[in-house]
Amino acid sequence: MALLEILHFPDPRLSRKARPVEVVDDAVRKTAEDMLETMYDAPGIGLAATQVNILQQIAVIDVSEDKNEPRCLINPKIIGRDGEEEMREGCLSVPEVFAHIKRAERVTVEFLDLEGQPGTLEAGGLLAVCIQHEIDHLQGRLFIDYLSPLKRERLKKKVLKAQKAGQATASSDQSIPL
Numbered sequence: 001m002a003l004l005e006i007l008h009f010p011d012p013r014l015s016r017k018a019r020p021v022e023v024v025d026d027a028v029r030k031t032a033e034d035m036l037e038t039m040y041d042a043p044g045i046g047l048a049a050t051q052v053n054i055l056q057q058i059a060v061i062d063v064s065e066d067k068n069e070p071r072c073l074i075n076p077k078i079i080g081r082d083g084e085e086e087m088r089e090g091c092l093s094v095p096e097v098f099a100h101i102k103r104a105e106r107v108t109v110e111f112l113d114l115e116g117q118p119g120t121l122e123a124g125g126l127l128a129v130c131i132q133h134e135i136d137h138l139q140g141r142l143f144i145d146y147l148s149p150l151k152r153e154r155l156k157k158k159v160l161k162a163q164k165a166g167q168a169t170a171s172s173d174q175s176i177p178l
């Protein structure tokens with residue numbers, strides 16, 4: 001396994017769309033393993049392939065407290081949404097920034113597993129938020145894209161300033177980035 005480099009906002013590569021995986025083979029499984037290791041190391045609770053500069057529709061998620069419930073969603077597609085909620089989100093690609101984002105409260109998602117088998121998952125709460133956040137990444141969308149342009153510009157300045165000052169990306173904030 002290997003740790004992958006996570007791209008940081010405002011890197012334009014984060015805006016690229018991932019392609020569907022055609023065949024779930026050993027290379028895809030290796031990518032997913034590396035992504036999980038990278039996510040746990042960060043630490044975060046979700047990571048999309050576009051964040052590590054891989055343009056394939058692969059997302060890994062683990063929202064469990066003990067970090068022992070890894071999930072890998074290949075070609076994930078939301079086929080049902082219900083309700084609305086607002087949660088405070090962060091992102092491994094946008095260090096130090098947290099914002100309240102409105103999303104569906106519950107989602108149903110179709111995907112392929114690591115064996116290439118189709119599956120369906122109904123999710124609520126943090127898992128639902130995380131799934132929507134990671135699928136957005138695969139479409140080239142960041143959570144801060146939901147904010148007003150003015151607010152986003154302000155955040156961009158804050159992030160660039162922190163990067164210039166060489167601040168550690170580890171946040172003292174208790175929220176865990178998605």
Ligand code: NI
Binds near residue numbers: 137
């Ligand atoms: Ni993210």
